[in-house]
Amino acid sequence: MAGKAEKLEYAWIALVVVMLTIFLGILGYAVIGEGYSAPEDAVTCNVKKLEEQITPGVKEVAPGVYEVDIVARMWAWQPNEIVLENPKKVIFRITSADVQHGFEIVGTNVNFMVFPGYIAEITWYPPSDAEGEFLIVCNEYCGLGHQNMYGKLIIIRS
Ligand code: CUA
Numbered sequence: 001m002a003g004k005a006e007k008l009e010y011a012w013i014a015l016v017v018v019m020l021t022i023f024l025g026i027l028g029y030a031v032i033g034e035g036y037s038a039p040e041d042a043v044t045c046n047v048k049k050l051e052e053q054i055t056p057g058v059k060e061v062a063p064g065v066y067e068v069d070i071v072a073r074m075w076a077w078q079p080n081e082i083v084l085e086n087p088k089k090v091i092f093r094i095t096s097a098d099v100q101h102g103f104e105i106v107g108t109n110v111n112f113m114v115f116p117g118y119i120a121e122i123t124w125y126p127p128s129d130a131e132g133e134f135l136i137v138c139n140e141y142c143g144l145g146h147q148n149m150y151g152k153l154i155i156i157r158s
Helices: 004-033 047-052
Strands: 057-062 065-073 076-078 081-085 089-096 101-105 111-114 118-124 132-138 150-156
Touching: 047 089, 057 081, 065 081, 065 101, 089 101, 089 111, 111 118
Parallel strands: 065 089, 081 150
Antiparallel strands: 057 065, 065 076, 089 118, 101 111, 101 132, 132 150
């Protein structure tokens, strides 16, 4: 006859099997039933020829619409200071020249990972009351100077 400890052991095994079944079931349903997938429209780039694919800087392509191209490298953003006048829509294109970084504009919902070999494209609609100076930090540990990797976003309203 199975002892009490043995029964508990089986109960735990059963619990793990049930939990795994539920987890994999949900995952399977998301993929097959709902059609979820990993992003497929990733834009790749060649780290050794970055200058051919991305030009760091701010471009106003239409009134209030900005394209901001950024290259991250240990331990700075290029450009490190971004100035936008009355921005309505901002398209960030960011890549890394070396390791993984994290681009975060503190106090906003802009927060994404930056990988070498990929250009992250993110569209941001700044709230109309967003004004003044915002801190840009790297929130992904990227080496000894990680804590010194920060920049500035300045939004001017008129
Ligand atoms: Cu770049 Cu941390």
